[in-house]
Amino acid sequence: MARASSLSGFPEWLPDGRVVEQHVLDSLRRTFELHGFAGIETRAVEPLSQLLRKGETSKEVYLLRRLQEDVDEETDPDKQLGLHFDLTVPFARWVLEHAGQLAFPFKRYQIQKVWRGERPQDGRFREFTQADIDVVGADTLPFHFEVELPLVMAEALAALPIPPVRISVNNRKVAQGFYEAIGLEDVESALRVIDKLDKIGPEGVARSLMDEAGATPDQAGLALELASISGTDASVADQVLALGARSELLETGLQELVTLVEAAHERSPGTVVADLKIARGLDYYTGSVYETTLVGHENLGSICSGGRYDSLASDGRRTFPGVGLSIGVSRLLARVLGDGLAGATRAVPTAVLVAVTDEEHRRTSDRVAQALRARGIPADVAPAAAKFGKQIRYADRRGIPFVWFPGEEGDEVKDIRSGEQVPADAGAWEPPAEDRWPRVVTGEGAGAR
Amino acid sequence: MARASSLSGFPEWLPDGRVVEQHVLDSLRRTFELHGFAGIETRAVEPLSQLLRKGETSKEVYLLRRLQEDVDEETDPDKQLGLHFDLTVPFARWVLEHAGQLAFPFKRYQIQKVWRGERPQDGRFREFTQADIDVVGADTLPFHFEVELPLVMAEALAALPIPPVRISVNNRKVAQGFYEAIGLEDVESALRVIDKLDKIGPEGVARSLMDEAGATPDQAGLALELASISGTDASVADQVLALGARSELLETGLQELVTLVEAAHERSPGTVVADLKIARGLDYYTGSVYETTLVGHENLGSICSGGRYDSLASDGRRTFPGVGLSIGVSRLLARVLGDGLAGATRAVPTAVLVAVTDEEHRRTSDRVAQALRARGIPADVAPAAAKFGKQIRYADRRGIPFVWFPGEEGDEVKDIRSGEQVPADAGAWEPPAEDRWPRVVTGEGAGAR
Structure with missing residues (x-):
């Protein structure tokens, strides 16, 4: 038994499990460094005002107070500290603080623990390790990084003692361009509904598109047809265009999507698939979006997600666009160790x-x-x-x-x-x-x- | 400038500083593993009841609460969580939890961040990295580990890009045996006073020994003479015995102390020095005690301390004695980077x-x-x-x-x-x-x- 936990949601490994974890972390670091990503760490805490910028996750934040401190002493959200719940928010803050000392585009990897006060359940922890890569530009960031970063992750994941992965990709521009072209104006509501496709099925989605996103029956039908498209080459674009919608944004998006899957097919055949029903994160990502499942373990959910932000950070003077992905290392490891997919030849270093x-x-x-x-x-x-x-x-x-x-x-x-x-x-x-x-x-x- | 910090007490390094830190952590890990120590990590949080077992540090603990939680919801110290302030308390808890799955004596290293809500000052942080090694036995633990562990640390520190170190050692049995032999019964008060020798000087110590530890002028004089003794060989024991006190405990302690410095002299000449004024920690350590200074940077204080506990942990049925040392990595690194003692040839991995x-x-x-x-x-x-x-x-x-x-x-x-x-x-x-x-x-x- 490599796993041990006496406090729900806070996983700990016995030494043989730690050998596997350390191997995974070393392997990720090596791949990231071979690709020129510099390693950084940020402090575990951020001011609450930083953490709350992503409003939706506010309920998951752990706040800190000193034992001897008056409970109500610190209510100023700029001074009240909380534990970071991901590595993107701290990285954005760090980039703004040190923009003057960095050379852009700046590529970094960051492997650290994060904390979320969620109800613990299978594969969902209150303390867990993430491994992130991001590239961030000053004002501009060429599209080719949206191709490069998922391929770095594909290579990093292929080097781990885990089953093969499938990286599903979509592009915000395709969805938005298509919806706008067919006259479905409430794009964000439509995406939120499409995201439930696996859960509520096509009929439920059609109904919700009409009820919640103001779609006509025809628009709902087209949105569902778009969401059913997937593939690994240029035929994806052909299928989309066959639905009849046209716009400049849609065509840019399709070109990006096809460039990505074709480049991926050359470097890592069979790993990257365009899947137009991917909608999670399309509300904040502005270009490519990525989700990764472990083949045969799809019920685990995505183990590596990310996308492109046109504004990862901004200081009012400059804007910093970014592309990045994040591996949920603990979720992955809990499955690997729990199912005995990998193990250590011994629990001590001693030969x-x-x-x-x-x-x-x-x-x-x-x-x-x-x-x-x-x-x-x-x-x-x-x-x-x-x-x-x-x-x-x-x-x-x-x-x-x-x-x-x-x-x-x-x-x-x-x-x-x-x-x-x-x-x-x-x-x-x-x-x-x-x-x-x-x-x-x-x-x-x-x-x- | 490798160092960057926008929140007092929470150090962060720029990528070139992180290269140095990563090198230090890799080097420590390699030395520890070559010596057969297994790596473990424990969760960042412990129940407050665990953290308060060492009462004196209670004021430094950071407590956690979820943002959406009623402030007064959790007052049960078994359920209230706090961030660990060292790696010894969590290790002791972990050993008790997993004693049935471990083989004793068990040697582990642990390199993690810890948090203390202290007032930040030079070399003293609110978030910092510690690197610990400990060996823990079930019921018994042979003395030779008290020789081995500081020598592992001497080797680990010698491999780092830092100035040479001096490890000062003492033994609780020497102090306690001596004080008891001369009739100074309040040993703990006497040790607390001796600990202030560098700060208040011999006259201040003599006065305090009389005022606070109930010493006679003769006893105070002898205690001061004991504290003035230092050396790297058997002459230390001769100097102590020349003061006239005799007891079995004293003689055991002197034998242990001499064994330690002589073995150290063979393996790592000039590094380990018996220094009988070392009193910090003698209230909870029961045998050898260690403090380490960076030569030429003595004002930084101890960068690596530890000692022997006859009871690191106990579950009422079994007692687990231990010996261990802990390196204050962040304190060390802040000095190394701040003074430019070491640097990276470049800040990115790319060749x-x-x-x-x-x-x-x-x-x-x-x-x-x-x-x-x-x-x-x-x-x-x-x-x-x-x-x-x-x-x-x-x-x-x-x-x-x-x-x-x-x-x-x-x-x-x-x-x-x-x-x-x-x-x-x-x-x-x-x-x-x-x-x-x-x-x-x-x-x-x-x-x-």
Whole structure:
């Protein structure tokens, strides 16, 4: 059992689960850095006034007060502090603060915990880790970043010990251009309704489009036809245009969408799919929008979402457009560990346990361990000079593959899995590469250790 | 300027500072793992009842409440949540919760942010990162871990881009055994007074020992003589014994202290010093106690402290003794970055910027970058097909050492520092090892980029 939690919504992992988590975080960082994203961290707290800019999530914010502070002391929302609930709001604040010291376009990744006071449920935590990438420009940001960023995420996710992913994409300009062209003017209401397609079905959506977005039956029918379109190439645009609507915005949107799926098809075939029913986030994103599901685990919901903002931040003088995506690392990991999709070969870093012959010779064993560590081999020394059988069991219980026996006539090392014991020199012996550090393995029963 | 902070007490680093911080965290992790410590993380919050077990710090705790929650809703200290102020209290709770799934002695490292609602001042933050190592036993824990753990920290600190450190050690048994032997019975008051030696001087201490700890003038004089003793070998014990006091506890303590400094002298000469005036923490530590200063930066205070607890945790049935130390990473880093003791060779991971000839050929540049990344070379593509001079300036502003020019007749790569430009193949070219990733360099002006 890699998972452990004594407080609902605040997941903690046992050491073997943490090995998997650390591997995931290291792997994400490496992909992001290979693509030139600089790592930053922001403080965990923001003034409440910053956090409330996205009004809809206000109910989820955790506020802070000092234990010795009068409860009502701090009611000024510029001074009252809360824990950040995502990494976008703090990044926008950070960009504005440091715009003068940054070179734009600026690419950053950020991997941190965030907090939301939501009711905990499967895959929804009160404390969880997000891994974000964003590129932000000063005043302008070329469209090609809307192609690049989901492909970076596709590559990052493909390197993880998880099932394949599907990135569904849409474009605000397509939806807005289409609705406007067919005379459906309340675009935001229409998008909100379309977002419920999976939940309330096409008939429910048609009714709601008429009731809530002022659509005629014809407009509702066209909106539903648009939402039914998906594909991985230029045929998506053809299907949309076959519905008869035309506008400059729609055509720009279709061109962007086709450019994205075609580039994705070249770099990462089968991963990125245009899906015109994606509507979540289209109220604040202004171009491409992305959602990602784990194939075979669609019930988990999106594990990596994002899009383009024409104004990620603005200081009144300059506007900073951005494109970004965010991985819900904890949600992903809870599934991976909970379902045993991946596990660690051992829970401790140690590759070699150096046995202790008697307490007077502990220093000899310490020296062996130091010689191994100096060559990058994780080593530990037995805690007590017990019988060798007990020292071997100590290693076995922890999954440590090798036990080292210092000897006056020369040292020996035993692979406790095979029982093979051979003479060895602490200044030269090497473990097999796959045994040096704990590894993460995938597949059936991977988490069964 | 690597440091940036818009909210007092909540430090944030610009990307070049974060490169140094990440290097420090990676280096600590590597040393800890080479020594067999397993990494864990605990949630950021604990029930207030847990946090208040260490009564003295209660004033520093940040409490949480949800924005939509009635202010007085949660007054039960078992349900009221607060942010952890160190990593020892959560680790003790975690050990009790998972004792059945752990193998003892259990060695863990933990690197996380902690929060204290203190008045911010130089080197004292409200949010900061700690890096802890602890070993915890079930019911027993051999003394040799009290030797091992400070030596792991000495090794970890020696690998960082910081000035040398001095680890001052003392032993509760020495102080308590000595005071009891000379008839000074209020040991805790005496230790509290001795702790002020640097602040109020020997005369002030003598007076306070008499006023507050019930010492006679003779006892006060002996306590001061004990506090004046320091050294790196067995002579420390001789000096203590020369004061005439004798007890079994004192002799055990002296033996432990001498064993520690002598082992340290072998492994890490000059780093560990017995200093009998160290009294901080002796009220809750029960054996060895450690404090660490940065040579030449003693005014920063201790950057790494800890000691032995005979009862780190207890569930009524079993007791879990522990030994551990904690590095104040943010305090250390604020000094390193603030004084320019270390800096990054560049603020972005990118080693190569691939130029774009015209937007129609962006895909060609993307392919070059992908070929470089596939061989572990961090690469970025120019954001716009501007004049080459402008693309080179883009790289230069970010400290990216190489610009790659795709060409129909074959590619070329330019080292923009020397101006040298040579033919290159994206499937084979290697940057010099020192240019592949940003490095951390130390010494005068290291932070001056």
